[in-house]
Amino acid sequence: MSLPILYHTDGCHLCDQAMALLTQCRVDYQLIDIVFDQRLVDLFGIRIPVLENQQGQYLDWPFDSLKIKQFLSPNFLSPNKSE
Numbered sequence: 001m002s003l004p005i006l007y008h009t010d011g012c013h014l015c016d017q018a019m020a021l022l023t024q025c026r027v028d029y030q031l032i033d034i035v036f037d038q039r040l041v042d043l044f045g046i047r048i049p050v051l052e053n054q055q056g057q058y059l060d061w062p063f064d065s066l067k068i069k070q071f072l073s074p075n076f077l078s079p080n081k082s083e
Contacts, residue, residue, distance in 0.1 A: 003030045004072055005052040007044045010035070014061055018049035025065050027072065 006022065006029050008015035022029055034040035034048060044050050051059040051071065059071045 002054050003028055004054065005030045005032055007032050007034050007040060007048055007050045007052070009033050009048060012048055015049040018051070018061060018063070021063075021065060022051075022068065025068050027068060 004027065006015075006018060008018070008031060010033065019031070029051075032040070034044050047060050049061045051063065051068070053059070053072055057071070059067065063071070
């Protein structure tokens with residue numbers, strides 16, 4: 001099973017907020033900086049942060065803990081750490 005992906009870039013304060021929220025929700029995720037791939041810059045440039053689930057669906061910012069939990073399968077939440 002693959003982890004959800006958070007597309008971000010350094011210096012993006014909204015991306016920092018999204019990372020903090022995912023950590024608060026105890027979600028394990030992969031972090032991809034879009035700056036190293038022009039295709040990702042073209043796709044997500046003004047949309048970041050963007051969360052991708054294992055089905056390849058995107059959740060654009062803004063999102064909150066409830067939206068994250070609805071968007072991701074329960075398998076992404078770390079065991080014994082639910083709220």
